[in-house]
Amino acid sequence: MSAIPYRQYAHSEPVKKPVTKAQPLVTVIIPFLNEADVLTICHQRVCDALDQLHQHCEVLYIDDGSQDNSWTLVSQLKHPLHQIRCLRLSRNFGKEAAMSAGMKSASGRCVILLDADLQDPPEYIPAMVEAWQAGAQVVEMQRRERHGESWIKRTTAHCFYRFMSKISDHPITENVGDFRLMDQKVVNVINTLPERTRFMKGLLAWPGFTRKILTFDRDPRLAGDTKWNYPKLIHLALEGITSFSTKPLRWATMAGLTTSAIAFVMALVIFTKTIVWGDPVAGYPSTMLIILFLGGIQLLSIGVLGEYIGRLFIESKQRPLYVLMEDATTKPTFHTVDS
Ligand code: UDP
Numbered sequence: 001m002s003a004i005p006y007r008q009y010a011h012s013e014p015v016k017k018p019v020t021k022a023q024p025l026v027t028v029i030i031p032f033l034n035e036a037d038v039l040t041i042c043h044q045r046v047c048d049a050l051d052q053l054h055q056h057c058e059v060l061y062i063d064d065g066s067q068d069n070s071w072t073l074v075s076q077l078k079h080p081l082h083q084i085r086c087l088r089l090s091r092n093f094g095k096e097a098a099m100s101a102g103m104k105s106a107s108g109r110c111v112i113l114l115d116a117d118l119q120d121p122p123e124y125i126p127a128m129v130e131a132w133q134a135g136a137q138v139v140e141m142q143r144r145e146r147h148g149e150s151w152i153k154r155t156t157a158h159c160f161y162r163f164m165s166k167i168s169d170h171p172i173t174e175n176v177g178d179f180r181l182m183d184q185k186v187v188n189v190i191n192t193l194p195e196r197t198r199f200m201k202g203l204l205a206w207p208g209f210t211r212k213i214l215t216f217d218r219d220p221r222l223a224g225d226t227k228w229n230y231p232k233l234i235h236l237a238l239e240g241i242t243s244f245s246t247k248p249l250r251w252a253t254m255a256g257l258t259t260s261a262i263a264f265v266m267a268l269v270i271f272t273k274t275i276v277w278g279d280p281v282a283g284y285p286s287t288m289l290i291i292l293f294l295g296g297i298q299l300l301s302i303g304v305l306g307e308y309i310g311r312l313f314i315e316s317k318q319r320p321l322y323v324l325m326e327d328a329t330t331k332p333t334f335h336t337v338d339s
């Protein structure tokens with residue numbers, strides 16, 4: 001285990017990759033936050049799956065600011081055939097930043113993203129690698145069933161991804177999370193995307209390339225609790241919408257145009273009524289209704305504008321996506337196969 005000096009990794013700065021005799025066939029990236037209860041079994045299952053490939057691979061753990069003993073646990077993991085690499089971020093930057101840190105440091109010929117809580121079963125790795133070797137540059141894992149997740153989470157997630165795939169300028173496959181395999185070429189493209197607002201499902205889909213979809217049943221979490229709550233999910237949804245589509249701005253314009261047209265017609269009607277019949281003072285309820293309706297539309301449109309301006313503000317600061325604090329690598333004890 002070697003501690004590297006504390007330094008910031010600007011997003012565009014190339015990260016030094018470890019030199020090994022042979023380039024690993026696969027790098028499995030596992031971001032985690034306080035997952036001490038599951039890491040040992042996760043490591044065991046991932047290594048068992050990689051063993052079936054009979055090639056030298058890499059497992060890359062990213063500690064996203066854990067407060068429990070996850071780092072101590074993970075930095076002591078070893079394997080005779082595979083390289084185990086552990087990066088520690090200086091605080092919790094979010095799963096998206098942790099995955100980006102992993103993709104910058106991965107040295108495999110293809111990369112697999114996997115959750116530490118074993119909701120994405122590592123046993124699918126050989127099938128994913130097989131699909132990649134057959135020619136697919138991206139292998140997306142589509143969820144058939146989502147065991148252990150509440151009805152409300154499943155429905156809101158389903159509606160959100162439906163909505164996103166409708167409004168996004170690039171297709172995002174429904175029911176596909178971060179669990180996927182990507183060729184090194186695809187990862188290199190994603191590493192060049194400079195945005196700080198990392199809506200990963202959109203970013204991962206953006207490069208395109210040849211795709212294959214495999215289906216799987218998502219298991220319940222092995223232990224511990226989900227790190228997501230509704231405020232975080234709403235934030236993620238707003239980030240996704242504003243970083244991958246400008247359609248809400250178009251809708252605000254359309255709402256403005258429609259209400260202006262309605263107001264114009266109403267003005268004509270009221271004017272004619274007053275001129276022809278003379279009109280007593282119009283009713284209080286209708287006036288209030290119109291004021292509230294217009295006020296609502298205006299505030300909503302300002303809010304939509306604000307969301308986009310907020311993103312511009314964050315992007316313009318050009319802060320690094322994450323700060324790397326420690327790097328622990330255990331080389332395989334012996335190389336048996338050269339890939
Ligand atoms: N995670 C992370 N940083 C965070 C939140 C989550 O690295 O800020 C990791 C977490 O430890 C797990 C994966 O991301 O390995 C998925 O998180 P979780 O299971 O909480 O999400 P869910 O499966 O409920 O969507």
Ligand code: MG
Pocket residue numbers: 115117119221226
């Ligand atoms: Mg999970």
